[in-house]
Amino acid sequence: MAIRMVVIGAGDRGRTYASYAEAYPDELRIVGVAEPNEESRSYFAKRYALPEKFQWRSWEAAVAAMPETDVVAICTPDALHLEPALAFLDAGYHLLLEKPMARSWEACRQLAEKVRQTRRLVLVGHVLRYTNYFTHLKAVLDAGEIGDVVSIQHMEPVAYMHAAHSFCRGNWGNTVRSTPMILQKCCHDFDQFVWWLGRRCLRVSSFGGLTHFRPENRPAGAAARCLDCPKAIERACPFSARKIYLERTTYRYPFVDQSDSGMERLLKDSPYGRCVYACDNDAVDHQIVNLLFDGGVTVSHIMESYTYTGGRETKIFGTRGEIVGNGRTLRIYHFSDRTTTEWDSVLEAGLNGSGHGGGDFGIVRELIRQLEHGTEADHLAAFEMSLESHKIAFAAEKSRLAQGEVQVLEG
Numbered sequence: 125m126a127i128r129m130v131v132i133g134a135g136d137r138g139r140t141y142a143s144y145a146e147a148y149p150d151e152l153r154i155v156g157v158a159e160p161n162e163e164s165r166s167y168f169a170k171r172y173a174l175p176e177k178f179q180w181r182s183w184e185a186a187v188a189a190m191p192e193t194d195v196v197a198i199c200t201p202d203a204l205h206l207e208p209a210l211a212f213l214d215a216g217y218h219l220l221l222e223k224p225m226a227r228s229w230e231a232c233r234q235l236a237e238k239v240r241q242t243r244r245l246v247l248v249g250h251v252l253r254y255t256n257y258f259t260h261l262k263a264v265l266d267a268g269e270i271g272d273v274v275s276i277q278h279m280e281p282v283a284y285m286h287a288a289h290s291f292c293r294g295n296w297g298n299t300v301r302s303t304p305m306i307l308q309k310c311c312h313d314f315d316q317f318v319w320w321l322g323r324r325c326l327r328v329s330s331f332g333g334l335t336h337f338r339p340e341n342r343p344a345g346a347a348a349r350c351l352d353c354p355k356a357i358e359r360a361c362p363f364s365a366r367k368i369y370l371e372r373t374t375y376r377y378p379f380v381d382q383s384d385s386g387m388e389r390l391l392k393d394s395p396y397g398r399c400v401y402a403c404d405n406d407a408v409d410h411q412i413v414n415l416l417f418d419g420g421v422t423v424s425h426i427m428e429s430y431t432y433t434g435g436r437e438t439k440i441f442g443t444r445g446e447i448v449g450n451g452r453t454l455r456i457y458h459f460s461d462r463t464t465t466e467w468d469s470v471l472e473a474g475l476n477g478s479g480h481g482g483g484d485f486g487i488v489r490e491l492i493r494q495l496e497h498g499t500e501a502d503h504l505a506a507f508e509m510s511l512e513s514h515k516i517a518f519a520a521e522k523s524r525l526a527q528g529e530v531q532v533l534e535g
């Protein structure tokens with residue numbers, strides 16, 4: 125019998141998780157949607173043949189209807205995670221909850237209390253845990269191939285177009301409306317460190333800021349919207365919305381209407397058509413975080429917007445070897461016999477086809493597995509690890525705002 129899922133927020137993430145039901149209809153069935161945007165709701169409802177009574181205009185209406193479902197996927201904007209999560213937990217549902225789970229550490233703790241009390245499964249959207257690539261990396265570490273881990277050097281290249289799209293013009297440009305970039309983007313990475321090491325993070329310090337997407341960097345004569353910009357200025361600009369959305373298609377993925385005419389409309393009317401130097405953004409464009417883990421393991425993490433492509437690059441240094449990963453391939457260097465093994469995630473069977481290196485479908489598969497076979501202890505363990513990553517992210521932001529002051533993490 126397929127697991128039943130109600131989706132709250134039929135935007136990019138809601139549609140992504142729901143599409144698992146199209147690929148694996150025997151495993152997952154979509155039974156309802158809550159979405160205030162008419163176009164997104166009807167697109168979604170049509171795709172999953174949802175009757176009118178299982179379409180709601182808000183999460184409040186959905187929880188009040190007490191739908192017959194096994195799990196609720198909360199895929200609303202960052203500011204709308206905590207309240208629906210608490211309400212659906214009170215109503216007795218299991219959750220697939222998008223990260224960040226909440227917008228402050230206090231709110232995360234409030235949610236954690238509710239999870240421990242209701243003993244429901246709350247799988248937080250840390251999709252990287254379920255990719256072939258990171259699963260293999262974790263297996264190499266657990267097998268002791270490189271001995272004891274001494275330190276980690278990890279980089280998250282954001283990609284200049286992605287930075288302009290999400291963290292300047294888009295949903296996460298303004299941290300008052302959304303969340304700090306180190307939480308939004310890097311709680312994935314902190315989740316990885318906690319998972320790889322199986323240790324607690326004890327201390328954190330961080331520096332970073334917003335260097336480039338500022339009004340003072342706007343070229344003289346540039347218009348407030350790219351479609352109105354003088355041609356010479358627009359052609360020379362790496363961040364031109366015309367280049368990103370009209371001449372390329374990569375960043376059309378979040379929008380329901382991805383046609384050229386849909387993009388023309390988007391650039392005319394929406395925040396995505398704004399000059400990157402004329403937005404209401406305050407998100408950082410670079411940040412570094414140093415972490416000290418239990419047992420003296422150190423991690424240095426860099427998040428950088430001005431890179432050609434995105435992904436993750438990692439070096440892990442152990443007492444018997446070294447792992448070098450570029451997001452696709454892992455090279456494992458063994459000191460004792462000076463041999464090297466190479467492993468390419470793309471050549472492996474699995475869910476590589478879905479977004480985030482297979483993690484988008486991987487987390488839904490894990491959700492189904494946990495609901496079918498997981499114990500309450502397994503459910504709680506998955507949530508507690510995600511909680512730890514949020515704790516690190518909030519401490520990093522606090523440190524950054526205090527010019528790198530070391531934050532000691534509570535137990």
Ligand SMILES: NC(=O)c1ccc[n+]([C@@H]2O[C@H](COP(=O)([O-])OP(=O)(O)OC[C@H]3O[C@@H](n4cnc5c(N)ncnc54)[C@H](O)[C@@H]3O)[C@@H](O)[C@H]2O)c1
Binds near residue numbers: 135161
């Ligand atoms: N796990 C990941 O890797 C990952 C990646 C990107 C985004 N996210 C997170 O997923 C969440 C959703 O991001 P997105 O890119 O899908 O955003 P989105 O804007 O595309 O989708 C959010 C949807 O929620 C809807 N919504 C707003 N208020 C609502 C309400 N009261 N009730 C029901 N629906 C409501 C919006 O209309 C919108 O359609 C964000 O919190 C984001 O940070 C996670």
